[in-house]
Amino acid sequence: MTSTHVPDQRTRHEHLIEIYRKVVTVRFAELRIRGHVEAEGFGGFWHPGIGQEGLQVGAIAAMQPADYLYYAHRGLGYAYAKGMDLTALFGDLLGRAVGSTGGKGGGTVHFASAEHGVLGQGGTLGSNFVLGAGTALASQLLGDGRVTVVFFGDGAAARGTWHEAAIQASVWKLPVVWVCENNGWALSARFEDQSPTPNVADRAPAYGMPGVIVDGQDAMAVMDVTAQAIDRARRGEGPTLIEAKTLRIRGHYEGDRQPYRQDQVQGDEIPNDPVHRLGEHIAVEERRAIDAEARRTVEEAFDAALAAPRPDRSVIFEDVWA
């Protein structure tokens, strides 16, 4: 993989630094949210994305600002990587008026930012497949040159909507890129037990599209394959299915004791940690400075969200109709 596919003129090392900064920021955000859930909880479920930040940030680093994103429920790395403000994201989690949804949130919610092309997520797994294909269709019709990236889990890959969207996207050569985060689990279901193929990407040829497997702990590799897929999509050659191999470090939701799981990750050790893999390439001093800055950014944003008011109950009746 060469750097020819990176989306702008920055050097590969500059990209790595930027990706590291975002990944480590998301890591601190993950830890801060976990601390909050353990201390006092909130109304809703938090699906931690810790350990999967590298692939989320890496894939999104290959997108242009105007490209569209449909993210999955595993953390907030996607939305942050696409440019959304951390206070707004925390505000959504904590059900504060400063949230991007204006306080309708609580737990893993529907972050959105029209400005950043963050179009949201469906609470029913697999809804993003058909919506993503449709948004890519709009780009094709309008000729706006945008690509849509859709994230989903290995479990969601079983939904029928995948089949319906993949067929149409491939037939029409829609500018959409599917990114599967295969973390080995769908709640209590092991991927091996529910998949007829060893990999999700193995299914791609049936839909006439390339399937690419990448090490999801290697953020730069994920950026590279995503950049290639996005280029292909933008050239009008149609969709690509990327499968990033990763690992679910925590329970399905924070607090899930995982009685179904024998391979529980103990303590804070993250196998093949994307933070370390990126960090190895950065001088110690520089890395420490980035870490300190990231920690401060997260603390300030979280405090700001915590201090923000709850929404007025009148929001219940807002935004039902345009």
Place this chain on the structure above:
Amino acid sequence: MTTTQAPPATDRVTSYSRAINEALAEEMRRDERVFMMGQDIGTLGGVFGLTRGLQEEFGPVRVRDTAINETFIVGGAAGAALGGTIPVVELQFADFLFTAADEVFHKLAKWRYMHGGQFTMPVVVRLPSGVVGGAGAEHSQSLETIAMHVPGLKVAVPATPADAKGLLKSAIRDPNPVLFFEHKGLYRIKGPVPESSDVLVPFGSARVARSGTNLTVVATGLMLGRALEAAEQLAPRGIDMEVIDPRTLVPLDIDTIVASVEKTHRLMVVHEASRTAGFGAEIATQVQERAFFSLDAPVWRVCGTDTPLPQDPDLEQACIPSTDDIVTAALALAAV
């Protein structure tokens, strides 16, 4: 708000399906962002011929034949709306709302709400609805009440060619998702339709299809014609029925219905859909809340049976209100 029945002088007579076709063509000419997709709508022109000629005029990019993938047709429309277009999609039969239920009732209805009002969802889903003669239990239902029960969806139920055209044009211009129930049994009926491409029928405005003094009948779709026939049969027998077509169920123009009940003091709701928890129940409830002391008799419903629809065309007709059923019920209610 109420419009009168008398057609303006510029109207000409055309069919319900032609009126729908004209609305689609006019709106596609007016706004380049409008496009259509669905099964067999392009080269064939739709299984009911509704989209005939449109692919010729607008090309296969804007009038798109899809695979058999209802979740994509509706969910893809939702996504395409988020991407800045105005999709008008067709499900071959309204019954396939259930096939695309997640996309209809979750994505179309709630996306804007869930995401803090940042997006609009200007999608129209065209839904050939109702009994048509032997189409069977999964191709004949009237599902408008189900649509009405989920907040976030507008619901149109046109009964005349003019309303089909005017409501569809309003639907396409509406920033909210609209479920547009076209009655399959009405596709061939003819009626006056305004010549001008600027005539819209607003949502939430019932039409008094016949004014009368003794008894108000609310009816939609295929039932409107039967209610009007019943009214003509009853007139010589001293029952002067007022017939109201709400035209849209969301929003519902309950004011026009209440005003009528305050005049006639009796109300009957006629619908093709199954009786239990149909829109008749909702209208009856709202009327007794607002006009209980105007009522001289209970509100009655004349409705489809609480059964699936049999495939046999005769049995099927026996499951939905006939003109005779409406006459019989009206005579009985007038005597209460």
